[in-house]
Amino acid sequence: MSVEESCKSMIMVLDVLWRHSDEDHRLKQSQIAKHIREDYSVELQTKKIKRYLEWLVDLCTQFEDLPYQPYQIEYTEIAREDSDIWTDIYLEHDITDDELRMLIDGLLFSKYIPYSECKALIKKLEKLSSEHFQLKLKHIRRMTESRSENKDIFLTIGEICDAITKNKKLAFHFLEYGVDKVPRLVQKDGKTKEYVVSPYEIAVTNSRYYLICSHDGRDKFYHYRLDYIRDALVVSYGKRKPGEGPLSEGQKERLDYIRDILGIKNDKRRPIKEIVGVGRDLDLPKYMDEHIYMYTDDSASVVFRAPEYLVGPVLDWFGKSAVIVKDGDDSIRVTVDVSKKAMLYWALQYGISVEVLTPKELRDEIRDAVQGMWEKYCSTDEKIPTQNE
Template sequence: MNTQPKKFLIFYILDILKRCTDEDHRLSQKQIGEILEREYEMKADRKSIRRNLLDLIDLGYDVGCSQSVRVKPDGEEEVLLTDWYLNQEFTNSELRILIDGLLFSKHIPYRQCRELVEKLEGLSSQHFRARVRHIAALPQNRPDNRQLFYTIDMLDEAMEKGRQVSFHYCHAGMDHQLRPQMNEQRNPKEYVVNPYQLVAANGRYYLIANTEPHFNVSHYRVDRISDICLLETPVKDPRQVQGLEQGLDLSQHMAEHPYLFAGESVRATFRAKKHLLNDLEDWFGPAANYFHETESALDVTVKVNQEAMFYWALQYAPFVEVLEPAALRQRVGRALREAAEKYETEVSHDIH
């Protein structure tokens, strides 16, 4: 055997430590030697293995081991180094959080999500991969916009250089495929956009921007953008955009736009059951002002996008009553009455 050059020994030992060890799974010099012979066709004695392990430490690799002291027959003490392992760059729990973040996302296509999960798995030892085999059950009911990462790169470059972008914006059809929105000539409509910020909300990436030739804030689902192009024209000064006159306060903007709809923000007041407090904190956080607390309810005032507040109030209708503004209260009431009427009507037996 021993067909591999000795100069490769340190690289093979490092590869073994990366693949096979962590703080909970260690290898002796004998075990490392057995793997070298079995998988790399290289024989090495324990002294050579120990020397290369110490060289890895000198080179800055975070290699750990157990130390013990043995007294020789002549009375001299000898330090024994055993149970070698590599401290992985990420702990298993950190990797699990990163992988779960991918699984919770709704915008990354299946194939790319699967590849990213596998890359993250590769940042730890084989023992971690064995613990997360259930991830193979990743559902394939994800969008198929394979331009997603290219789109993100282009948007990052555009924002860094302060330039506009153009793109097509897609909508899903009844066949579950994304198709660009059409203009009056039945050609894909081209959007020219001033990009300001990428944000993650509700499990998806959104672009906060302004669309030419308008002067209001727009929000675009990044996974629905296709055929993006970086333009030479500079972005519009955000201070010229309604709602961004003082710059983009991201935390405030997200609190005002829980669903990232475009349009005007209003000062809304609603009455909510107290058991919704956790939900209120999740949606609005410190932007919510609580008052008029009773044993079972409290009033809430928050500055919020009017369209978003309408749909949020419908979502929590059994536990929330919109008080102001009056127009929004009337709109929610009208929508709830129309919905109730639908459920009071018998369903047609022609449904298949």
């Protein structure tokens, strides 16, 4: 057998192990031969299969000093008088079935990835394990409702990451919905509005991805839903570097408009330290704990009282930076740094169980909101509007 034929046979053995074996489904040499016959219409003797397995194992040992090994083959060797045989042979996949299932569940219940892209990603993940794992997925094909319709989400993420890496500003268009549920690009002065920001981080909260960024001349962060962003473009006025590819005529026109009409001459990303009160770097975990609904107002120290059984939800929402102390037999007193607007809606969400104690202005806002709700729902002369009203 030629070297080329031996290499092909060795690759077939490796492919069979990848697709048909795992720790719970181990193969004999004869079973490997059967799969090769069925998958490739090639006959291989079991003795030759053992030789190819030995070559594959020997080849893998040559990669031991590298940070990543391409594969790992496990087996049991049984001694015989004529020749030893291998059994219980399987390929140890880099990622376990439980880890794959967790990743796939994350895709299934994400709302920012369109259905077609989500399905394609799951197909790719399935190939990281054996066919036996793929059989387990037949009963979890249901996708969640209200998924994003943005099929360019990965292109958007790529442009954002490029802008951050290159320390450049980012331009994009943004969607808004009308009562007809149809998304439309935000307009200004009769044309599509051009958003130009300094991007810092991509963050996820409540199953949604957000771009955290700033606008020139404003001392606060802004948040934009990634699945509402369209036509993302790195703002770079200089000469294109090798490998970056040419800009389209439309992209060139947009950059000219941003520079000449909007007057944004500097394409460099705004340093975070220029934003008052932030410091040199953005502490993303702390920032996310303080902006639970992604409102952009300043954080404040808030104290509230709640039943002790809400300790878990409090930690889920505010993180372990929340200061929690006992306040009576069954109550807790919690101190958190949080956006006041976000805290207003959080307190309304847990209204029957939570009482905000300070600051007074937030407590007053909650009281006014509750009063407004009372007027809507508790008026004695309430009239239920008909469908035509």
